[in-house]
Amino acid sequence: xxxxxxxxxxxxIDAIQWTGKNTKEVESFxxxxxxxxxxxxxxxxxxxxxxxxxxxxxxxxxxxxxxKGIKGEFYPCKPDIFEQTYEKxxxxx
Numbered sequence: 001x002x003x004x005x006x007x008x009x010x011x012x013i014d015a016i017q018w019t020g021k022n023t024k025e026v027e028s029f030x031x032x033x034x035x036x037x038x039x040x041x042x043x044x045x046x047x048x049x050x051x052x053x054x055x056x057x058x059x060x061x062x063x064x065x066x067x068k069g070i071k072g073e074f075y076p077c078k079p080d081i082f083e084q085t086y087e088k089x090x091x092x093x
Contacts, residue, residue, distance in 0.1 A: 012089055013067050015082070020045065020062040030066055030074040051076060 016022070016029050023046055027034050033052045040048040049060040053075040060066060060076035067077050077085075 011070055013069070013086065015065045015067045015077075015086070017065050017079070018049065018060055018062060018076075020047065023049070026066055029068070033074045049076075 014029075016026055018026050026049065030051065035050040035052060035057070040046070047062060051058050051060055051066070051074055054069075054071070054073045055075075058076050063079050064076040065079065065082040066074055067082075068074055
């Protein structure tokens with residue numbers, strides 16, 4: 001079988017970076033897929049979030065990006081992967 005090359009289709013996504021201090025904004029963005037009762041607490045602060053995704057539960061750490069996928073699903077993405085995969089879109093869409 002011949003190996004072929006493919007390019008990822010350009011898709012514009014909505015995303016928010018979780019700073020550890022904007023949990024309410026993240027919760028507003030992703031709604032019921034955030035399972036706060038499973039959040040890990042350290043010294044009274046939330047340091048990780050448990051998010052239901054199409055592939056099951058995933059943990060988001062501080063500085064991870066929370067992405068809304070093309071089917072309306074949400075999932076976390078590590079900052080280095082996000083930087084390599086996405087670029088900021090200027091202006092309103």
